[in-house]
Amino acid sequence: MREEVQLIKESAREFLLKEVAGREVSIDRNGLDPGLLSRVRDQGFMTAVIPQEDGGSGLDRDSYLVVLNEMAKYSGSLAAAIFMFNSIEYPLIRETGSKSLLNEFVSSAGQIALDCRLFSYGGSGSAGDLYMFPDSRVVATLQNDVIRIYRKESENPEVVSQLGFRGIRFGHLHGPFGEEVGSFSGSGKFISGLMERTSEEIASIVLGISSTALAKAVEYSKVRYAFGSPLKAFQPIAFPLAMRMAQLSILENFVFSGSEKSRLELIGEREISLDFARDTTKLALQTHGGYGYIEDFGVEMLYRDALFAGSFFWPRSEHMRSMATALYEDEAGSI
Amino acid sequence: MDFAMDEKYEEHRKKVRDFAKKEFTEKIAEDCDTGEKYPEELRRKAFEAGLMDFTDPWKILITIEELCSVDESLGVAVTTPYFGAEVLMLFGSDYLKEKYLTPVNTGKAIMGLAVTEPGGGSDVAGIKTRATLEGDHYVLNGSKMFITNGSIANHFVLLARTSDEEKKHHGLSCFVVESTFEGFKANKLKGKMGVRATDTAELQLNNVKVPKENLIGEPGKGFYYIMTFFNISRIYVAAQGLGVAKGALNLSMSVAKNMGESYVSQESVQFEISEMATRFEAARLLTYKAASFLFNFNPNPTLTSMAKFYAAETAVFCTERSVEITGMNGVFGQLERFLRDAKILEIWEGTSEVEKLIIARNLIKEGGVS
Ligand SMILES: Cc1cc2nc3c(=O)[nH]c(=O)nc-3n(C[C@H](O)[C@H](O)[C@H](O)COP(=O)(O)OP(=O)(O)OC[C@H]3O[C@@H](n4cnc5c(N)ncnc54)[C@H](O)[C@@H]3O)c2cc1C
Numbered sequence: 005m006r007e008e009v010q011l012i013k014e015s016a017r018e019f020l021l022k023e024v025a026g027r028e029v030s031i032d033r034n035g036l037d038p039g040l041l042s043r044v045r046d047q048g049f050m051t052a053v054i055p056q057e058d059g060g061s062g063l064d065r066d067s068y069l070v071v072l073n074e075m076a077k078y079s080g081s082l083a084a085a086i087f088m089f090n091s092i093e094y095p096l097i098r099e100t101g102s103k104s105l106l107n108e109f110v111s112s113a114g115q116i117a118l119d120c121r122l123f124s125y126g127g128s129g130s131a132g133d134l135y136m137f138p139d140s141r142v143v144a145t146l147q148n149d150v151i152r153i154y155r156k157e158s159e160n161p162e163v164v165s166q167l168g169f170r171g172i173r174f175g176h177l178h179g180p181f182g183e184e185v186g187s188f189s190g191s192g193k194f195i196s197g198l199m200e201r202t203s204e205e206i207a208s209i210v211l212g213i214s215s216t217a218l219a220k221a222v223e224y225s226k227v228r229y230a231f232g233s234p235l236k237a238f239q240p241i242a243f244p245l246a247m248r249m250a251q252l253s254i255l256e257n258f259v260f261s262g263s264e265k266s267r268l269e270l271i272g273e274r275e276i277s278l279d280f281a282r283d284t285t286k287l288a289l290q291t292h293g294g295y296g297y298i299e300d301f302g303v304e305m306l307y308r309d310a311l312f313a314g315s316f317f318w319p320r321s322e323h324m325r326s327m328a329t330a331l332y333e334d335e336a337g338s339i
Numbered sequence: 340m341d342f343a344m345d346e347k348y349e350e351h352r353k354k355v356r357d358f359a360k361k362e363f364t365e366k367i368a369e370d371c372d373t374g375e376k377y378p379e380e381l382r383r384k385a386f387e388a389g390l391m392d393f394t395d396p397w398k399i400l401i402t403i404e405e406l407c408s409v410d411e412s413l414g415v416a417v418t419t420p421y422f423g424a425e426v427l428m429l430f431g432s433d434y435l436k437e438k439y440l441t442p443v444n445t446g447k448a449i450m451g452l453a454v455t456e457p458g459g460g461s462d463v464a465g466i467k468t469r470a471t472l473e474g475d476h477y478v479l480n481g482s483k484m485f486i487t488n489g490s491i492a493n494h495f496v497l498l499a500r501t502s503d504e505e506k507k508h509h510g511l512s513c514f515v516v517e518s519t520f521e522g523f524k525a526n527k528l529k530g531k532m533g534v535r536a537t538d539t540a541e542l543q544l545n546n547v548k549v550p551k552e553n554l555i556g557e558p559g560k561g562f563y564y565i566m567t568f569f570n571i572s573r574i575y576v577a578a579q580g581l582g583v584a585k586g587a588l589n590l591s592m593s594v595a596k597n598m599g600e601s602y603v604s605q606e607s608v609q610f611e612i613s614e615m616a617t618r619f620e621a622a623r624l625l626t627y628k629a630a631s632f633l634f635n636f637n638p639n640p641t642l643t644s645m646a647k648f649y650a651a652e653t654a655v656f657c658t659e660r661s662v663e664i665t666g667m668n669g670v671f672g673q674l675e676r677f678l679r680d681a682k683i684l685e686i687w688e689g690t691s692e693v694e695k696l697i698i699a700r701n702l703i704k705e706g707g708v709s
Contacts, residue, residue, distance in 0.1 A: 164671050164672065165369065165372070165373065165671065165672060165675065165676070166670060166671050166675065167662070167669075167670040167671070167675035167678065167679070168670065174671065229458075229459070230459055230461050230462045230465070231461070231462045231465065232462075232465070238692075240692050240695070241692075282659065286655075286682075289682065290685060290686070290690070290691070290692075293460060293461065293686060293690060294455065294460055294484065294485045294686055294687070296686070297531055297532050297533075297682065297683055297686060298528065298530060298531060298532070299530035299531070299532065300530055304532040304679075304682070307682070308532075308679070311659065311662055311670070311678065312670050314662075314663060315662065315663075315666045315667050315669060315670045317666070317667060318666055318667075319598075319602075319608075319663075319664060319665065319666035320607075320663050320664070320666075321602075321605050321607045321608055321664075324607060337607075339605070339606055
């Protein structure tokens with residue numbers, strides 16, 4: 005890891021130990037509080053990868069991935085909020101070409117409510133009126149091929165129950181919205197570009213979640229006893245944990261290598277990391293037995309977050325299609 | 340070999356399905372989930388509808404499967420007021436049956452089974468709660484963890500150590516402990532991942548005096564009674580798994596259909612559906628086979644453990660895949676609840692690891708599969 009990336013990693017870790025450690029479950033239950041979010045902003049993490057000329061911190065990509073990974077080790081929700089801001093919302097606002105809107109957005113680091121149709125399969129709007137970040141001030145909607153940004157004037161909507169990343173809220177939001185403040189056409193290309201560009205970010209987040217899950221399971225298996233032996237003595241506990249730790253290390257070495265990756269590798273690392281995270285967090289939960297099923301132990305949350313990340317944002321078949329297209333360098337896997 | 344079920348069972352299945360569709364509304368399911376509320380009203384309705392017919396275990400299995408296919412949490416909540424009843428039925432004295440089983444069977448009382456302790460659940464013989472005989476009563480001290488119905492049950496079948504034998508499982512005995520006995524305290528556990536309509540509590544026993552006649556069967560036989568019970572109840576946990584797998588599969592298919600014809604006609608989506616459905620059918624065959632041995636008074640613990648482990652795994656598999664194929668639609672609402680509820684099936688009444696140990700050890704003893 006380059007020295008400057010290592011430094012960013014350490015400063016993120018320091019921040020997390022001070023501000024988030026010990027509060028992970030409470031964030032999941034009660035949401036990311038504005039105080040914490042403003043400190044995340046003050047430290048420059050909220051605008052991590054946004055260029056300095058647009059008012060962001062201007063970190064390079066490797067540093068950004070490491071920030072997401074570190075954040076996810078403590079709070080998947082916090083990592084997801086930073087990811088949404090930098091990787092989804094910022095490109096969306098930038099695409100409108102409105103400098104004033106961009107300034108307002110970056111300086112307030114407020115979030116945008118997003119029309120779920122942006123992400124649903126084929127833009128069919130299957131999730132109906134489901135919007136994200138309901139307490140945001142602007143709304144991005146998709147109509148035909150045009151993405152429009154409006155000021156949000158309606159009441160904050162009812163929050164819906166969600167599997168993971170509960171620290172950030174999702175909810176239903178109904179129009180009509182206020183003044184239109186920006187728009188751009190060509191959403192199809194923009195959205196499929198987003199899908200590919202965000203693969204590494206999702207991989208970084210779920211590997212962070214997996215790393216915490218494994219650390220917890222390994223610690224627990226040292227101190228919990230069954231049948232007169234610590235759990236680590238049992239092969240069905242120790243073997244899969246050892247195997248997953250090795251896999252995590254290999255995956256991390258690849259994802260954070262900073263080296264040039266092919267398109268197939270870029271998209272593929274997301275899918276491989278998601279499968280890994282799902283099975284690893286589930287294993288960690290299982291290792292904790294009944295305690296793993298209780299929120300206070302902070303293990304079940306990791307499983308929920310890992311699964312939720314898999315739905316960010318398109319169904320798996322869409323990602324697989326991109327992978328197949330990368331493989332054949334031609335349209336593939338459409339049937 | 341005939342895989343078709345008797346018509347009376349198909350009628351029963353329909354009756355339960357109709358009940359669940361009418362009574363297990365999404366509103367109640369959501370309220371009980373978010374508010375961690377026990378659905379007392381539904382319990383009464385289910386009882387009045389005669390869904391738990393103890394004269395016919397096939398009907399119980401079908402009831403559990405069908406109710407859990409609509410909502411596992413509500414399904415378990417209304418079918419576990421009887422949890423532990425088989426221990427009393429098989430090993431209890433007439434006095435105990437009359438005093439503690441009759442009110443449960445007539446819907447007037449709720450019971451529970453208390454085995455697990457804070458220090459361990461898999462290692463049943465390692466429990467620490469102690470019962471000491473003092474004159475005409477036993478004095479119980481210790482604590483129990485994760486006890487279903489813990490804060491709402493009237494009484495529990497509870498496992499405690501009565502002597503320190505060289506073989507630890509020889510020194511255990513079962514008692515009926517009333518929640519009103521002095522020194523008994525239940526602390527409701529909040530914040531479960533799922534099955535949040537079910538009540539779960541930690542029990543504390545501080546010098547609880549239990550009349551001698553509340554000892555179930557013979558002293559020192561408690562471990563054996565509990566294992567016999569698990570060989571019955573694990574079939575019902577497998578039925579919970581079948582319900583969840585089926586419910587998640589059917590729901591995800593309808594969500595996928597709503598995502599458009601072009602979505603559901605993709606082969607990768609269809610293959611996921613096929614895989615879920617095939618595993619479900621395999622789990623059902625295994626569960627029904629294990630059940631048919633048990634219900635014909637010829638229990639086969641190897642098959643029972645296979646059914647419990649495989650049906651639980653199938654439920655988790657189907658809920659995960661359901662969420663995966665439905666993308667953003669799956670991580671909100673009903674499907675995400677299915678997923679959170681499903682995971683408990685691999686933990687309670689013997690973790691999947693414990694089931695696999697039982698299967699292998701039996702097979703090694705028996706020289707392989709027949
Ligand atoms: C919601 C809920 C309701 C419950 N209801 C009840 C109830 O009504 N009554 C009751 O008595 N209990 C109940 N339980 C407890 C449940 O049965 C136990 O949690 C379960 O048996 C596991 O025990 P444990 O949690 O102590 O895990 P442990 O026994 O500590 O096991 C931890 C992990 O180690 C594994 N492990 C242990 N030994 C071995 C081995 N030899 N080889 C390989 N792996 C091993 C386990 O599989 C598990 O993955 C409930 C639990 C929950 C969460």
